[in-house]
Amino acid sequence: MDLKDIQNLIKFVAKSGASEVKLEMEDIKITIKTGSEKTETTILQQAPMGMSQMPMAAQVPQAPVQSEVSADTAKAEESKFIEITSPIIGTFYRKPSPDKDVFVEVGDTVNPNTVVCMVEAMKLFNEIEAEVTGKIVKVLVEDGTPVEFGQPLFLVDPS
Known part of the structure; x- marks a missing residue:
C-alpha cells in the first residue's frame, strides 16, 4: 500500500463520518481516528525480512484546506x-x-x-x-x- 492509497483512505474515512477505522493486512496495520476537526492516522508497517524487526510509525496529519x-x-x-x-x-x-x-x-x-x-x-x-x-x-x-x-x-x- 503506497502513500497515495493511504491518503485516499484517510479522505474516504473523513467523509464517511466513521470515528475510527482499523485496517490490518499481512505487512501493514493502519488505524484512522477522526474527531470533530482533526484526523489522526497511525501506520505500523513491518520491515522486510533481513532488516530490523522494529515497527515503523508515521503520523499523517490532514492539512487544512483553506487559509484562515x-x-x-x-x-x-x-x-x-x-x-x-x-x-x-x-x-x-x-x-x-x-x-x-x-x-x-x-x-x-x-x-x-x-x-x-x-x-x-x-x-x-x-x-x-x-x-x-x-x-x-x-x-x-x-x-x-x-x-x-x-x-x-x-x-x-x-x-
Whole structure:
C-alpha cells in the first residue's frame, strides 16, 4: 500500500463520518481516528525480512484546506444563510430513486413544504422538507453518504 492509497483512505474515512477505522493486512496495520476537526492516522508497517524487526510509525496529519483569512470570509458569507439540517441519523439521498431527478438543485427556490431530500433510516425512507422559504445556495452532503442528527444538509438564502 503506497502513500497515495493511504491518503485516499484517510479522505474516504473523513467523509464517511466513521470515528475510527482499523485496517490490518499481512505487512501493514493502519488505524484512522477522526474527531470533530482533526484526523489522526497511525501506520505500523513491518520491515522486510533481513532488516530490523522494529515497527515503523508515521503520523499523517490532514492539512487544512483553506487559509484562515479565506475561512473567516467564508464563515461571514455563510452566516447569512439558513441551514437545512437532518432530523435523524441515516443515509442521505438527493433523489427519490436512482432513475429520477434530484429533488432540488442549487438555485432552486423552496418553500416550507418543499421536499429537498430523503434520509433512509432502518429501511424507512423519510422525506425531508425545507421548512424555510428561500433559494438553495449549496448542497453540503454527497448523495448516498451517512448523516448525523442535526448535520447541515443544505444552505438556503432567505432573501
